[in-house]
Amino acid sequence: MTDKADLPYRPCAGIMLLNRDGLAFVGQRIDTTVEAWQMPQGGIDSGEDAETAAVRELGEEIGVAPDKVALIAEAPGEFFYDLPDDLVGQVWKGKWRGQRQKWFLYRFLGEDTDIDLATPHPEFMSWRWVDPADLPKLIVPFKRQLYADVLATFSGQLTIG
Incomplete structure (x- = not known):
């Protein structure tokens, strides 16, 4: 069994993408049987x-080209989360205990038709725009605090309202 304490955190970038109405993009993961956005x-x-x-990642995951987004803000510092014990050693070839993430807030400048989940390596089966305040209750429990x-x-x- 892999000892989580011996593993590093995977360096990662996260994106909160807002549309013109201030709603955030979420995608439903394709690789899970539970509802995970x-x-x-x-x-x-x-x-x-x-x-x-x-x-x-915006291009790889949701088909959005760089000219369809504008940076609003970059979070200072990084956010961390640990994988649940049953996933350590099972995902990311067992190399990481969780992720350390740098987050960015972007404005989506395109139209909904510019979002295309049919990428070469699809990650999402569906998507929607949600009130940012709803994000923590949509994410898997072990990432809830990070989203908050x-x-x-x-x-x-x-x-937020």
Whole structure:
């Protein structure tokens, strides 16, 4: 069995994407049988900065081109979460205990038709726009506090209600 304490955190970029109405993008994960919604996120490649990774992930996960987004804010510092014990050693080839994430808030400049989940390596089976305040209750429980922290960080740029 893998000892979680011996594993590092996976470097990752996360994106809160807001539409013109101030609603946040969430996608329903394709790789789970439970209803699991999340915002786009993904690993930071070696030699890549976090913002470059964030924009790349938007293209890879939801088909959104860089010219369809504008940066609103970057969270200071990083957010961490640990995988539940039953997932340690099962995901990411067993190399990580969880993730350390740098988060970005982007405005979506495109139309809904610019979002395309049929990417070469699909991650989501469906998507929708939600009130940012609803994000923590949509995410899997082990990421709930992270989402609450991201919301608190970006609260000055959000209309939550």
